[in-house]
Amino acid sequence: MGDGWRDTRQRPLINFLVYCPKGVTFIKSVDASDIYTNAENLCNLFAEIVELIGPANVIHLVTDNAPNYKASGRLLVERYPTLHWSPCAAHCINLILEDIGKLPDVEELANRASRVTIFAYNHKWSLNYLRKRVGWREIIRPGETRFATTFIALQSLYQRRDDLQAMVIDQDFKQFLKTQKGKTVKQVVLDEFFWNSCLIIVRMMAPIIRLLRVCDADEKPSLAYVYEGMYRAKLGIKKLCKNKKELYKPYTTLISGRWDRMLRHDLHAAAYYLNPAFMYEQDTFSTKSEVMRGMLNVIDKQNVSGSTKTKMVGQLNYYRERELGFSGSMALMCSKTTRPGN
Structure with missing residues (x-):
């Protein structure tokens, strides 16, 4: 996450944080005075952070919604095709x-x-x-x-x-x-x-x-x-x-x-689909085609082989229909109480 703000001297600063199931970690704060108006320069800054953490470890980048951040987010996704970007x-x-x-x-x-x-x-x-x-x-x-x-x-x-x-x-x-x-x-x-x-x-x-x-x-x-x-x-x-x-x-x-x-964003639809607390509420779960389409688009962006993607899609059926490991009493009990990602 790139959290933009201004200090008492009105300098544009960006705090970089990592969100994961174990919590939030502060990475660094950057004075972006010389670069924040240029999308290419912002993209280069974001790329430095991605490389620091490891491209394979970064799924989603969240930034401000200003036009320069939106443009830099699009450039970053072009550079790292498996990465997702969205505004706050x-x-x-x-x-x-x-x-x-x-x-x-x-x-x-x-x-x-x-x-x-x-x-x-x-x-x-x-x-x-x-x-x-x-x-x-x-x-x-x-x-x-x-x-x-x-x-x-x-x-x-x-x-x-x-x-x-x-x-x-x-x-x-x-x-x-x-x-x-x-x-x-x-x-x-x-x-x-x-x-x-x-x-x-x-x-x-x-x-x-x-x-x-x-x-x-x-x-x-x-x-x-x-x-x-x-x-x-x-x-x-x-x-x-x-x-x-x-x-x-x-x-x-x-x-x-x-x-x-x-x-x-596709990632929002996929996260909704993969949250068992919502998936197994059949009366209220959205049946809109955009949900499944978003889930499939996220799978398609993964840097894995075609056969692995096919296997992932097949496992979605087990998850949706509560078959195999998803049908166990412990899985059913935890589907409402365990946070996604745990």
């Missing part, structure tokens, strides 16, 4: 959340929620009232750069609905009804349509935010969960919208646009 999944998911947050209905919902939160924290009486409520927990406020926090903040506000409604019908709240802000806050807090909309959008975004947390975590490689996360997110949105195309289409179009244009 967490970055792509954040962009999906940003896109959805800009939908007019979602943006208006977030703005109304923000007015309530700002009012509650900007007035001494309201803040004291809420903090005296049994079981009160602070409302999470949206961050400026982490787009998931918009939806986490909506969830946080929804969970405090009863406290906020009790506040605006309290006799002492009448002092704020002399102002437009106070009237607006009461109207929002007592609006059931507002709360229902919050609940729906929170439920829609929950699978995407869960996937973002998996991709952002350092404890385990996330590759085996990306395809399933995106697939399940779209299915969940359609279900919440009762399969009414006019309702779910604005959301699924944005998700598919980023997924298809930026992130989707």
